[in-house]
Amino acid sequence: QRLLPRADMVSKRPWTENGGAADAPECGSCDASEAAPAPSVPSSSGRSLRKRPWEEEGFRCPFLDTINRTLLDFDFEKACSITGNNFNVYACLVCGKYFQGRGTHTQAYTHALQEGHHVFKNLHDGRVYCLPDGYEVVDQSLQDIQSLLFPTYDKETVSTLDTKPVYSRGVDGSDYMPGLIGLNNIKDTDYVNVVVQSLSRVPPLRDFFLLPANYAHVKSNLVKEFGALLRKMWSPHNFKGQVSPHELLQAVAHESDNRYKIGTQTDPMDFLGWLLNALHAGLGGTRKPGSSIIHKAFQGQVQIKTYKAAKADTDADIDVETQMTPFLYLTVDVPPAPLFRDALERNIIPQVPLFACLTKFDGTTFQEMMNGDRRQYVITRLPQYLIIHIKRFSKNTQQYVEKNPTIVNFPVRNLDLAAYTELSDTDKEKNVQTKFHLMSSTQHDGQPESGTYRTYVHFKANDQWYDIQDLHVNGVHPQLISVSESYIQFYDSSTS
Ligand SMILES: [Zn+2]
Incomplete structure (x- = not known):
């Protein structure tokens, strides 16, 4: 009919x-x-x-x-x-x-x-x-x-994103800078937003995803949606001064079998680790070093020396194993935090320097394993972009998540990792940098199971720092960042 x-x-x-x-x-x-x-x-x-x-x-x-x-x-x-x-x-x-x-x-x-x-x-x-x-x-x-539907870029525009700030106005009258745009929190999805905000300003990664020709052959929907979101975040043609990551979230839920989904707050470090591996695999990356843009940007290597626990009934020499392990991020522990109280009975939150946490990688300090083995770690290859996970969350014996509120101090510029690295002769000849500048720092506010995440980002085009919490983007003084409850940090080794 x-x-x-x-x-x-x-x-x-x-x-x-x-x-x-x-x-x-x-x-x-x-x-x-x-x-x-x-x-x-x-x-x-x-x-x-x-x-x-x-x-x-x-x-x-x-x-x-x-x-x-x-x-x-x-x-x-x-x-x-x-x-x-x-x-x-x-x-x-x-x-x-x-x-x-x-x-x-x-x-x-x-x-x-x-x-x-x-x-x-x-x-x-x-x-x-x-x-x-x-x-x-x-x-x-x-x-x-x-x-608006399909933001497109040419190589020349992409090459100026970190040097030339652009000012745009949406049809709703909102002013924004492409690349410095808030992301909608669909429902408890701030853990995804902080990860996307951090990744979206790693230059080689961003530049790769802004040009779809780089992965035209790829079938992974996750890769495509991640690229589409980055193109919107850096577009000067948005009608609003904000972007919604809805389609990426759907691709993530599908690809992860609902391990990461809308409506369930999750640990952003757990999500970041998963996302890096999923994007690497989606781009056809293999175990070969540098086989995807993800590994090119973030992969480093640690040497682990394991001293096997001596068996009680033998008096044989201690068994030592040396192993080279690639990493996409380094995890450091925060020392247990006794909550001191001052004369007025207020809680005093302890502070430690990041360097105290990094001694784990000095090649001499021993880490005790659950099985009695002891390990020494040292970084043998530094990535161009270093991700540091400051481990604050742990499950107690009742399986409740506990948060260590210790404030970790770190330098915003010139974090020197020389004391934690044993570079190869080739890397030494190449004059590989051991100094890193902070690019972004994600922190958690509130109770362990119910709080929210925000991220501080350095915007290269105007050399300013911003506090991004979902839709809200506000300028912030870098001194505030260096004394925050930092949880995930991205560092840049480039010499600029
Ligand atoms: Zn209509």
């Missing part, structure tokens, strides 16, 4: 205004589910020789002015608002809702007839159509909407 629009539901067409209804082209004359406008086949009948209005030279879609940019948001799952189907979905550019299909009987087509909304954008290929007539709208004025 064909859907026949009631006359009062259809808004007036431009050609009915002068030509009269008799000259109007048949509405929705195609039955194919994905209808293209019916070509006007020349025939002996005079009527069909006549061009449709949109086939005339210089025709401009009369509905372009009905587009409402303030209602457009392409950050959410591209699924039909009626069927939930995510195949062949169009956004109504008048009300912002998503509908499936554009042929007769489809949700978009019906929406056009019922609501009198006529301009629809295909969310998969970006093409714009006027419904129910079905002609494609090609108009330069739609370019900003195309850039």
